[in-house]
Amino acid sequence: MNVLIADDELDMLRILQSYFKKEGFTVFTATNGSEALDIFYNEKIDLAILDWMMPEKDGITVCREMKKNQKIKVLILTARDTGEDEFIALSDGADDYVNKPFYPKVLLMRAKKLLQMESIQRINDVSFDISSKRVWKSGEELILTKTEFELLRIFSQNRRQILTRDQLLDLIWGIDYEGDPRTVDTHIRRLREKIGEDIIQTHRGVGYSTRE
Amino acid sequence: MNVLIADDELDMLRILQSYFKKEGFTVFTATNGSEALDIFYNEKIDLAILDWMMPEKDGITVCREMKKNQKIKVLILTARDTGEDEFIALSDGADDYVNKPFYPKVLLMRAKKLLQMESIQRINDVSFDISSKRVWKSGEELILTKTEFELLRIFSQNRRQILTRDQLLDLIWGIDYEGDPRTVDTHIRRLREKIGEDIIQTHRGVGYSTRE
DNA sequence: TTCTTTTGTAAAATGACTGTAACATTCCTC
DNA sequence: GAGGAATGTTACAGTCATTTTACAAAAGAA
Numbered sequence: 001m002n003v004l005i006a007d008d009e010l011d012m013l014r015i016l017q018s019y020f021k022k023e024g025f026t027v028f029t030a031t032n033g034s035e036a037l038d039i040f041y042n043e044k045i046d047l048a049i050l051d052w053m054m055p056e057k058d059g060i061t062v063c064r065e066m067k068k069n070q071k072i073k074v075l076i077l078t079a080r081d082t083g084e085d086e087f088i089a090l091s092d093g094a095d096d097y098v099n100k101p102f103y104p105k106v107l108l109m110r111a112k113k114l115l116q117m118e119s120i121q122r123i124n125d126v127s128f129d130i131s132s133k134r135v136w137k138s139g140e141e142l143i144l145t146k147t148e149f150e151l152l153r154i155f156s157q158n159r160r161q162i163l164t165r166d167q168l169l170d171l172i173w174g175i176d177y178e179g180d181p182r183t184v185d186t187h188i189r190r191l192r193e194k195i196g197e198d199i200i201q202t203h204r205g206v207g208y209s210t211r212e
Numbered sequence: 213m214n215v216l217i218a219d220d221e222l223d224m225l226r227i228l229q230s231y232f233k234k235e236g237f238t239v240f241t242a243t244n245g246s247e248a249l250d251i252f253y254n255e256k257i258d259l260a261i262l263d264w265m266m267p268e269k270d271g272i273t274v275c276r277e278m279k280k281n282q283k284i285k286v287l288i289l290t291a292r293d294t295g296e297d298e299f300i301a302l303s304d305g306a307d308d309y310v311n312k313p314f315y316p317k318v319l320l321m322r323a324k325k326l327l328q329m330e331s332i333q334r335i336n337d338v339s340f341d342i343s344s345k346r347v348w349k350s351g352e353e354l355i356l357t358k359t360e361f362e363l364l365r366i367f368s369q370n371r372r373q374i375l376t377r378d379q380l381l382d383l384i385w386g387i388d389y390e391g392d393p394r395t396v397d398t399h400i401r402r403l404r405e406k407i408g409e410d411i412i413q414t415h416r417g418v419g420y421s422t423r424e
Numbered sequence: 425t426t427c428t429t430t431t432g433t434a435a436a437a438t439g440a441c442t443g444t445a446a447c448a449t450t451c452c453t454c
Numbered sequence: 455g456a457g458g459a460a461t462g463t464t465a466c467a468g469t470c471a472t473t474t475t476a477c478a479a480a481a482g483a484a
Contacts, residue, residue: 083315090321103295109302124283145430160328162344182472183432189473190430204440204471205358206345212283357441395443397461402441416451416460 001115002044004028006036006062007051007077016049019104020111033057040066047115049107052078052085060092067093073114077102121156123210126195128152137195147172148191155200155210164207184208213327213339214256214351216240218248218274219263219289228261231316232323236334238351245269252278256351259323264290264297272304279305285326289314333368335422338407340364349407359384360403367412367422376419396420 003025005016010031017027028043030036034056040048048066050059057065063074076089079100089097095114098107112118119129126142128135133149135142144152150172154163163171165181173179188208192200201211215237217228222243229239240255242248246268252260260278262271269277275286288301291312301309307326310319324332332339338354340347345361347354356364362384366375375383377393385391400420404412413423 083318086318087315087321090318090325095325103299106295106298106302109299113302113307122283147431160344160346162346180433182434185472186432186474202472203345209344359442392444394445394461398443398463401462401464414461 001046001117002026002028003111004030004036004039004043004045004048006030006033006048006054006059008032008054009051012051015104016107019108023108023112031055033059033062036062037065040072045072047073047075047111049075049077049111052076052080052089060089060094063089063094064092075107075111075114077107116157123152123156123159123199123212124196126152126199128156135195142194144191144194147187148194151187151191152195155208159210160212162203162207162209167207213258213348214238214240215323216242216248216251216255216257216260218242218245218260218266218271220244220266221263224263227316228319231320235320235324236337236339243267245271245274248274249277252284257284258351259285259287259327261287261289261319261323264288264292264301272301272306275301275306276304287319287323287326289319335364335368335371335411335424336408338364338411340368347407354406356403356406359399360406363399363403364407367420371422372424374415374419374421379419 001024003020005013005020005027006029007013007016008031013029013031017029020027028039028045030039032055036048036050036054037057039045040062048063050062052059054062059076059078063076066072066074073095074093075096075098076094077098077100078085078089081099086097096110098110119131121128121130125138126135128149130153133144135144135149135152151168154168154171165184168184169177169179169181188200198211201209203209213236215232217225217232217239218241219225219228220243225241225243229241232239240251240257242251244267245262248260248262248266249269251257252274260275262274264271266274271288271290275288278284278286285307286305287308287310288306289310289312290297290301293311298309308322310322332341334340337350338347339349340361342365347356347361347364363380366380366383377396380396381389381391381393400412410423413421415421
């Protein structure tokens with residue numbers, strides 16, 4: 001997992017960096033908003049931890065920019081603590097908001113929550129482990145192919161959201177893959193056969209989603 | 213969306229209840245942990261907001277119990293504010309943790325984040341999400357066809373305004389579509405059947421509007 | 425290599441949605 | 455209350471989207 005930490009206090013940066021590195025994250029750091037965006041556009045960042053008050057561009061501005069296109073998780077960090085600020089941050093797309101001073105352990109925990117890093121995930125009676133790629137349905141282990149597992153993982157990471165066939169093609173086969181969107185149907189069909197018909201819901205004319 | 217709020221301070225309960233009701237949630241309340249679990253087992257609760265310190269069973273115990281089987285979001289509320297507590301709560305399955313005192317607006321925002329309902333619109337007891345094209349009536353999800361959803365969207369964007377059949381044809385089918393205006397009646401009929409008869413009002417000789 | 429599994433595509437079968445028309449009901453006017 | 459106009463309701467067939475089946479190419483395993 002790639003995390004980008006942006007703060008103009010170097011001490012803060014150093015402390016967070018060491019905490020996240022210890023947990024196995026790949027850490028990128030920036031000391032101002034523009035630098036943060038630069039890194040964002042050049043690396044595949046999963047989570048950005050942004051200080052509100054930064055030179056060049058403040059955390060909220062950077063957050064808005066990042067949230068425009070990509071699906072990245074953003075956590076805003078700040079020493080201000082009026083409710084209004086927190087409200088603005090959350091309204092502007094931030095996924096979480098933590099006041100300074102904070103306990104690093106808690107920040108780490110919140111970061112992991114955002115990234116859904118608990119290794120065992122569950123959708124109704126189907127549970128699976130991302131790292132070992134094993135899947136169970138009410139206790140019984142299922143054998144899924146690579147594509148089927150990918151589908152399941154993508155749905156789990158985008159719960160309740162409707163994903164179009166094209167989105168699924170992009171997410172599983174890559175943005176530059178040129179294939180028949182109907183192929184998705186077939187894989188959905190195969191996945192449903194294994195995990196049960198009621199996990200994935202069809203939205204006619206739109207796409208598919210988990211049913212929860 | 214059904215939310216359960218559990219706190220032994222009655223003032224707190226009352227304030228939160230009114231905030232959440234105004235936003236269209238169905239609110240259940242409890243003043244201790246056992247009562248909260250009772251309600252949880254008897255109702256379909258989407259989100260539980262639990263005070264940590266409660267008689268009978270504390271919030272964390274209740275949270276653990278709720279998280280055992282079901283897909284429910286839990287937000288822990290507390291006046292303690294050691295990082296250790298927050299860490300425990302989040303580790304034990306809580307989805308978010310907010311310190312008292314807090315700003316109700318922020319709590320509401322966090323609750324909505326948990327339920328992924330940022331762009332939700334409402335007409336009476338019917339709520340829907342334009343971006344994901346999903347519709348609920350008092351908590352239950354409804355399946356609307358494309359045309360039905362379009363109708364609902366147009367009415368929501370033109371609240372209280374009376375729209376003629378021709379206007380609706382133009383807005384939904386496109387300006388150059390040549391079709392029977394009575395077709396609109398049939399779609400209104402089908403939409404009413406799903407969302408309830410009282411949402412869309414007929415204006416004889418003119419057209420239709422929302423009734424609010 | 426040969427055999428098996430997985431994958432992508434195509435085409436047939438199924439099922440849902442749509443528009444129209446015909447009939448029923450309600451509302452309004454006289 | 456009768457008659458006429460507008461709306462509500464139902465039924466149906468054409469159309470379109472999805473599901474399902476089948477098959478051959480590709481990838482992996484033996």
